[in-house]
Amino acid sequence: METMFFEYPADKSIAQRAHVGVVGSGDLEVLVTPSEEPRIQVQVRTGMTGFNDTWEKVIERFCKQYEAQANIQVNDFGATPGVVSLRLAQALEVSGRESS
Structure with a gap:
């Protein structure tokens, strides 16, 4: 198991x-908690090793696009970058993201 922050x-x-997705073959779950801090923190736990650069690019793109003040936990079970992006956006939609 690998953990990235x-x-x-x-x-x-x-x-x-918000909670979306499931930890299952080729999928992942995303848990979002609001934060008062002016930052977004993402913790990724995955059983797939060797994809740190890919994770960093996907998470960086998401964070810069949405800039949501949140703590996000991602529990991965081999999801593709497209599924990761979809689940992250879906979680923010469920969380009632406000624009400022």
Whole structure:
């Protein structure tokens, strides 16, 4: 099991917690918790090793696009970068992201 941490500045609040996806073959779950801090923190736990650069690029793109003040936990079971991006965006939609 590999764990990665990412942090970027953020300035858009979210309304509530969210949970989307499942930890299963080729998928992942995303848990989002609102934060008062002006940053987005993402923790990724995955059983797939050797993809740190790919994870960093996907998470960085997501964080810069949405800038949501949140703590996000990603539990991966071999999801593709496209599925990761989809689940992250889906979690923010469920969380009631506000624009500022």
